[in-house]
Amino acid sequence: AQKVTQAQTxxxxxxxxxxxxxxxxxxxxxxxxxxxxxxxxxxxxxxxIRRNSFDEQNEISGxxxxxxxxxxxxxxxxxxxxQVVDSAVYFCALGGFNKFYFGSGTKLNVxx
Amino acid sequence: xxxxxxxxxxxxxxxxxxxTFRCDPISEHNRLYWYRQTLGQxxxxxxxxxxxxxxxxxxxxxxxxxxxxxxxxFSTLEIQRTEQGDSAMYLCASSPGRxxxxxxxxxxxxxxxxxx
Numbered sequence: 001a002q003k004v005t006q007a008q009t010x011x012x013x014x015x016x017x018x019x020x021x022x023x024x025x026x027x028x029x030x031x032x033x034x035x036x037x038x039x040x041x042x043x044x045x046x047x048x049i050r051r052n053s054f055d056e057q058n059e060i061s062g063x064x065x066x067x068x069x070x071x072x073x074x075x076x077x078x079x080x081x082x083q084v085v086d087s088a089v090y091f092c093a094l095g096g097f098n099k100f101y102f103g104s105g106t107k108l109n110v111x112x
Numbered sequence: 113x114x115x116x117x118x119x120x121x122x123x124x125x126x127x128x129x130x131x132t133f134r135c136d137p138i139s140e141h142n143r144l145y146w147y148r149q150t151l152g153q154x155x156x157x158x159x160x161x162x163x164x165x166x167x168x169x170x171x172x173x174x175x176x177x178x179x180x181x182x183x184x185x186f187s188t189l190e191i192q193r194t195e196q197g198d199s200a201m202y203l204c205a206s207s208p209g210r211x212x213x214x215x216x217x218x219x220x221x222x223x224x225x226x227x228x
Contacts, residue, residue, distance in 0.1 A: 004154075037219075045155070045219035082226065091154050098168055099145070100217070102154030 002027050004094050006103035013082050014111050018076045021106045023092030029053075033095040034068065034075045039105070040088040046109075051075065082110045116135045118204050118221035124226045125194055132190045133223045137206030144187050145217060146179055148172065161187060162209060201225075214219040 003026040013019045025034065036048040049059065052069050059066050061082075067076045079086055087110045093100040117136040125131050139146045142163050147155035158177070160168045163184035173179075176194075181187040191198055201224050205217035 042221065043224075044221045045203065045205075045217075071154070093154075098160060100155075100159040102156070104152070104154050 002029075002094055004092050004101050004103035005053045005061060006092055006106050008106045009104075010107040010109065010110060012109040015084055016081050018080050019082050019108065019110075020076055021090050021092075021108070023075045023077065023103060025073050025092070025094045035095060035100065036066070036077050037073075037093060037102075038092045039091060040086045045091070048073075048090075050093040056111055073107065079108075082108075084110050084112055086110050116204055116206050116218050116225050118202075120218040120223055121221065122224050122226075124228060127196060127227055128193055130190065130192045131194060131225065132188055133202055133204075133225075134186060134188050135155045135204030135206075135220060136174065136186045138205070138218055139185075141206035141218075143207045143209040144181055145187055145207075146187070146199055147203040147205065149203055149222070150199075155203055158189075164216045189201075191225075198228045199225055 005024045008022055011019060033051045034051045038048055039044045041062045047086045049066055054070050056070055075092060087108055089105045089107045091105045092103045116138060119134045119208045123131055145160040146158040148158055149155040156172060157170050158173050159179050160167060164181050176192045187210040188189045201222040203219055205219045207217045
């Protein structure tokens with residue numbers, strides 16, 4: 001079965017703090033993709049990053065970084081020096097060939 | 113290209129009525145997907161099209177739900193005899209469909225349905 005677990009329902013931080021969003025996934029597939037999406041209050045899902053199961057190299061993009069560990073089935077997302085505009089719901093998703101399985105999301109509140 | 117468009121943005125309907133939503137994907141995207149998102153949850157897959165062919169349907173898509181993509185461009189999702197449990201955000205997404213795995217969908221802003 002395919003499953004994504006985001007144990008953190010809601011996180012509140014003060015601006016400029018670093019914050020890590022956790023994601024744990026389950027799959028029997030040997031080839032799969034992992035994604036992070038951001039959903040601001042406007043409702044639209046915004047694509048942030050995609051990682052395939054063969055690429056465990058971690059990535060940094062500006063204030064965002066991702067830590068993919070296949071051994072623990074985790075794909076965590078870190079925002080460095082958070083800003084108020086980062087406030088949103090963040091979804092981790094597991095993708096196969098035809099559809100995605102989303103976690104239940106983590107609501108991030110960044111306070112000034 | 114203005115992205116994925118969904119219409120209407122909001123719909124309030126009485127229980128038992130039929131509703132239809134429309135999705136216009138990014139032009140030349142041959143894959144189109146429908147997801148449903150209830151409050152506090154992540155999106156759940158409903159169905160997807162490759163061009164005009166509906167290739168997969170979730171068990172969530174009961175007989176009251178039907179989706180079409182007649183010419184491989186826009187798609188419609190119809191819900192017949194709506195129930196209060198149908199209240200949700202209905203999201204459409206499209207992707208180029210290159211290769212076997214797509215490079216992240218582009219989602220529309222969704223249609224929020226409220227059944228009263």
